[in-house]
Amino acid sequence: MEQTYFSSNFRLGILGGGQLGKMMLYTTRKWDIQTYVMDDAETAPAFEGSTVFFVGDIMNYDAVMEMGEQVDVLTIEIENVNVQALQDLEDKGIAVSPSASVLNLIRNKSRQKEFYRSQNIPTSPFETYDSPKKDHGREFPFIWKSAEGGYDGKGVKVIRNQDDLKELPEQPCLYEDMIDFDLELAVIVARNASGEMKTYPVVEMEFHPEANQVEYVLCPARISDDISNKAREVALKVSEAFNHVGLLAVEMFLTKDGEILVNEVAPRPHNSGHYSIEGSMTDQFEQHIRCVCNLPLGDTESVISSVMVNLVGEENHTGDVIYDGIEEILSMPGVTPHIYGKKQTRPFRKMGHVTIVNKDINEARKIAEEVKKKIRVIAAE
């Protein structure tokens, strides 16, 4: 009698023990899948709940190889890992998802954009450079992006005039047109090694104006069925083009002309899918594990409408974290806070999120605003 994934001999590995790794462990605990996690300290959110926790640097070749050789399936919760090690583990027969080649494509924003162009995937007009170019002929304002190392709004700037260019670091980058968009949307695509594919409903992202981080995610997005279908089709095309295994979160602009343009992708569970824990038939973390273990995909449809609010550290607060007002929001129906377990807060650090479910998406959005007013992530005095 053979048993693969639900056997006590099977080992899953996750590189990165932040909140995404932690939320993957909800499923590995539910299914009793033995899971090895690596991050740089035992204070990482995914320490508890892991079967074996490796203290190590996921950018370090030897560290990744050491853990990777002990697992059957290896995945990531963040793109900044040692890709050479992933390549070598693949060559040794470990099932690595996302693959080294996909990570190489995605981690470099210039390569990612060139890839969209080559695959006829709609994206905003852009040009790539080895270093910031003064003589660019592009209309102001436009967007500068560092080719590598950007995360959560770092490595991205609006360039308003020629002077702004002087402050940029001398490194590979791209300039792209600033898009006059109506909405920012995202679609999560699930794909397993057998090629089974499903998309989650289109979500709408509202960004915090200063932090350039997602503030609210609404599922479903308040758009027409036509736009929704178009967005899901584009997302499927992107996942197929990458021949990607796992979740792929595809962030998009909906332009004022009703056009869908792919902005960027993440090859893993994503902030835009956190609502799915409470809102979906199958949550994104379970779905990611289904994908990387080549299990049948779960139903991606929603059971109820939902809004997700990120809990980020307040400005001017650094130190031991306090979730001021959390007991108050627990008394609001349909409101579920998630606390990642980071001991220290700092301005705009992602410390948790709150999901608000309601039969009516507009009502959920209203409650989300109430939640936002009542809870504050601050530092103890």
Next chain:
Amino acid sequence: MEQTYFSSNFRLGILGGGQLGKMMLYTTRKWDIQTYVMDDAETAPAFEGSTVFFVGDIMNYDAVMEMGEQVDVLTIEIENVNVQALQDLEDKGIAVSPSASVLNLIRNKSRQKEFYRSQNIPTSPFETYDSPKKDHGREFPFIWKSAEGGYDGKGVKVIRNQDDLKELPEQPCLYEDMIDFDLELAVIVARNASGEMKTYPVVEMEFHPEANQVEYVLCPARISDDISNKAREVALKVSEAFNHVGLLAVEMFLTKDGEILVNEVAPRPHNSGHYSIEGSMTDQFEQHIRCVCNLPLGDTESVISSVMVNLVGEENHTGDVIYDGIEEILSMPGVTPHIYGKKQTRPFRKMGHVTIVNKDINEARKIAEEVKKKIRVIAAE
């Protein structure tokens, strides 16, 4: 700035590390609540996910005191714990829920039934004895129950004639009338220390004819609103009568005359509430933690109809467990297996459960039967 439950100084303790303890940890991980768990071996389902795991016998006074003195709030996942230790911990100011007095009442089925009689809570006619009585004057068949130690159908027998009495152990017991019931129902009541109370919808339990274990749980029960309201009222009355803090699962008979009779109760999350992880606005494990930590209660209503199927060990199978067919049921929409992580199976041992959600309860019930046919908990050869 004060913070109680969501503070890094707060400790929750759980006596018992089986599947119920394990599923409570889903919430403590979600909320980053540091949780101490005690059970007799590190192979217990709740080992992973606990902050600190104590290897110890929860029936042992010293063991319970040792862990109990290190936590702020102490709860249980099973009634068979050292109650004297709980009493002494309460006296030292630890918030213990359920209380020692409630456990003393509930753990003894004779005392439990006498309590219902004294509180005018409807229950089947019965008599209690210090040992099985030959001269009882009760019509056959009737039910014999051992006053203490019964669990999952042990300590319960149908007495069909005077000869059956000879096989009974010489210990305190009760005889009760066999009820000609239509359905077995259950209502979970949540109550926190502030006295806030909520009931979950009425569920319907279908029992396995041989194992005397719940085979299917349907939420909502297929009954009229009148019966449903009556059952919820009776359940509230029971929780109030006990002055109980935590979840109280109230099992009931719906007689052929439409009467509700309380059968027995469990002062903790219960098999009849497992569906709530997928089916409810707030799952029963989160709700129990809200109760014992005196947090506001969550919404108990369902987001979708659901049926829960227990995964128990097949007859004639003892040894290393295999979940035959699990990958097949994963491809069925709305089907979520939960694997408790017990390494060894034996006949009728609870090894996991499967939740089936669907907009239509009758459709969910049909799919549940398919699931039951496809998955088998067997031993490796």
